[in-house]
Amino acid sequence: MKDLRLCIMGFGAVGQGLAKVVLLKKENIKELYGVELKIVSVADSSTSAISTDGLDEEELIRVKKETGKLANYPEYGSNISGLDVLDECEYDVLLEATPTNIVDAEPARSLTLKAFEQGKDVVTSNKGHLALNFNELLDAALKNNVIFKFEASVGGTMPIINLAQETLPANNVESIVGILNGTTNYILSRMTSEGTSYENTLKESQQLGIAETDPTQDVEGIDAACKTVILANSVLGIPAKYDDVKVKGISDITSEAIYLADKEGYLIKLIAEVSKDNLEVSPRLVKKGSAFDINGTLNMATVTTDLSGKVTVRGIGAGSVETAAAMLTDLIHIIREKYKV
């Protein structure tokens, strides 16, 4: 039995989801691939827990929930944080789940580059460093001969990058058009079904925890634009940067506009388009009953290909365990390629 030593950076919703899915699936992975998953280091924003013998998944979650800091993990808690964690304990794969930062991509960018230099494979759920530094990261992974996977960064647990790369590799992907932000889709769906104003629906979404206190990244289309950049680079091979995306959010959509669209059989959705000719996030009219007619926080994407025509996928775009499941899928790809016994 071979150990596969995991380092988890970032221990918010996704990081804790990772601890849960590792606990749930490690027996299964042992059976299938002959590999024993072991979490050897976990860092939150300022502290960490580190043990070469492996940390207990439930204890990690309990300590974080009850005390707020992994420093309080019995025996193995410490004040080591950030890049230093990667030097402190030998590991095989970095699971990078720090918050998305689209100003300077930190700490995700430095953590990822350092892991690559150490010869480690990386799985990430982060959008910031991918949207801002895609080529730098891919080049560094290639140079260090390591695997870099990021399914969870687009569409949460809805497969889209692996869908294109693993289920449609015979095809040339010509475009991807989809709904890639669940928060705005929830707001627009509620405005349609309830006839409420944007302001009131946003407030309601914030009370439900669906929209964040500062909703800018979602409602102004920034989150969807990051995902557009990631898909452009990874699936269509377009060397796009964040500034190449035309971005318009939903904050000036009125209930009147939604009502008028509805009367004619249309819905207003925040649509992301990824094609050679157009990188765009903007509100658009879509037909009721079409593939774009999805409710709530769901995501969807239609992939247009040369041989297989249109393939459409829909699924859950966010969530702690769900996003972690997408990261575990990426980890399984790494196991199959490098560690399987």
Add this chain to the structure above:
Amino acid sequence: MKDLRLCIMGFGAVGQGLAKVVLLKKENIKELYGVELKIVSVADSSTSAISTDGLDEEELIRVKKETGKLANYPEYGSNISGLDVLDECEYDVLLEATPTNIVDAEPARSLTLKAFEQGKDVVTSNKGHLALNFNELLDAALKNNVIFKFEASVGGTMPIINLAQETLPANNVESIVGILNGTTNYILSRMTSEGTSYENTLKESQQLGIAETDPTQDVEGIDAACKTVILANSVLGIPAKYDDVKVKGISDITSEAIYLADKEGYLIKLIAEVSKDNLEVSPRLVKKGSAFDINGTLNMATVTTDLSGKVTVRGIGAGSVETAAAMLTDLIHIIREKYKV
């Protein structure tokens, strides 16, 4: 540059689609994987064309279209057929595209088993041998240490087996519920939109070439039941046989029933369900606007998982080039695993 020698058995719509996609994509595959695709033998029902130097894709299609028999392929045509073709010419991968036979699964079963014994990998679009002999085939592939792939057998070019195995491997798949037969979906969609009777709509579909002259396999649910067996075995790990599936077709659906459903916001669809507790193909009411509300010959499937919730895919369920594209995807998986330079 390494040659990858292909043997195509069956040269109807799918076989000819294979010749087309090999022609379209061989340069691309050479660039990406360092492997040169070469069709060395192709058989129709009674003749073949065989050349160790490789056959010309366009010439194969021209000869078949114009003369009906591959025996007429210049210089390399012959009257060798069936199992003998596999002995006649050294090859690496069998692309098996003979017609589905759900009585005794031949010739697909014997061809596939012989290829396995020869140590060759096999990609198939056939449903008959999979529905009738799944375990025998999988055991034989395992015993001979070869790869056996069959994405094209379910859902045409819509990814469903690779979707589950390659994009959701972190998950336990609990059920698959979907529309897996395009012909019946076309008939039911037309009956709904036009208010026509089953008999007249079937006739119209036959005139359009969407339904076959003998439509039994489609309209009685047999085709969808075969796919149910394949998904049960390959994705859910249920050792199901064809007789385990409860099957009811659409031939007694009246326009009156469709009208009454429509009035209440429902559609009637031929639904396949694959779960531990139920293997069934039958007409069911589904809500308008739901994921099951698809028109024409499209296929769809909702995969319910333990971690990622529901993931739904829709795509084109048939077609010559489309089905061949699904087979080429399987071939690319084999290339990545065994031949990539």
